[in-house]
Amino acid sequence: MANTITLKRSASAGKVPLATDLQLGELAVNTNDGKLYLKKDDGTPSIVEVGPVTSVAGRTGAVALSVSDVAGSVTSVAGRTGAVTLTGSDIAGVVTSVAGRTGAVALAIPDVADLSTSLVPVGAVVPFAGVSAPAKWLFCFGQNVSRTTYGALFTAIGTTYGAGNGSTTFTLPDLRGRTVAGQDDMGGTSANRLTGQSGGLNGDTLGATGGGETHTLATAELPSHSHVVDMGGALTTGSGGSHNHTFNYNERSKSGDGTLVSDMTGSGNTKTTSTVGSHTHSFDIPAFNSGSAGSGSAHNNVQPTMILNYMIHAGA
Structure with a gap:
């Protein structure tokens, strides 16, 4: 059962x-004027004026405040933990206004607004492992959305994408099947890491x-290389330089006596051809192609990748 806190009461206004x-x-x-009094450590009671409380833990009307109403909400006071006696100095000057209002303020739910827009700027893009975008976030698949609804x-991004x-809609970034890279100049000087040569x-x-x-290599993208050609055998030319050739022959003779020629005999003789000057010999080799290799197909151009959703903070 919750412990009920009962305050001392006084019915005299200003007492x-x-x-x-x-x-x-x-x-x-003081039940007459609603002022709250707190006795400080120096023994002098101090008036602490607070605004009206309209509800406690969702309950309105006459409410008995219990420990469960604040359990877990306050873990320390002015750096002190455990059983803490609250004094005026613990809260003095801590809160001077609520939503721009000063003096006696009735705290309402809108005073504690959603902090998502201040913690994460509108237009921020983040990877998301879920299957559905949470509230105030939109998946980035190049869709058109309302300029009014998502003002x-x-x-933040205008018509950049x-x-x-x-007139009434604008387009979100299309990150389907794409990776993201930092802008090369990022508002400063270009780093020249991503130029027009980077796949356009x-x-x-x-x-x-x-x-x-994927990508198919063009001739200009091939590294410098050579091909080895097998001619199928050795080729030689004739000897160069001035030279002549000798040859042997047998001389035969026969007197003209009108008889049939019989076997002739004679001694061997050696003759020499005329000398030919230094010269070269030309010959032709038929045109040919080296053997082909490779298929000419496109190669995989994807780095190691995991698929996630990308979403953008829409702010509404």
Whole structure:
């Protein structure tokens, strides 16, 4: 059962309790004017004015405040933990206004607004492992959305990723099947890490796209190389330089006596051809091609990758 806290009461308007009326850290409330009194450590009661409380833990009307109403909400006071006696100095000057209002303030739910827009800026893009975008976030698949409904997002990114229908909608980034890289100049000097040679991707242009899943090498992209050709055997030319050739023959003779020629005999003789000057010999080799290799097919151009959703903070 919850412990009920009962405050000391006084029905006299403006009545300040005496030091003897309260224990240190004890509270008293004037039921006539609603003022709350707290006895400080120095023994002098101090008036602490608070605004009206309209509900406690969702309960309205006459409410008995119990420990469960604040359990777990306060873990320390002014750096002190455990059993703490609250004094005026613990809260003095801590809260001077609520939502721009000063004086007696009735705290309402809108005073504790959603902090998501201040912690995560509108237009921030983050990876998300879930299957459905949470509230105030949109998946980035290049869709057109309302400039009115998502006014804060339109202010942040404009028509950088597409103008939508040109009047009432604008286009979100399309990150389907794409990786994300930092803008090459990022508002400063270009790093020249992503230029027009990077698959047609201009790294200085926000929202530029490029690259591909596969790529077929062009001749200009091949590394410098050579081919070994097998001629199928050795080729030689004739001897060069001035030279001649000798040859042997037998001389035969026969007197003209009208008889049939019989076997002739004679001695061998040696003759020499005329000398030929230094010269070369030319010959032709038929044209041919070296053997072919490779298929000419496109190669995989994807780095090791895991698929997640990308979403953008829409602010609404």
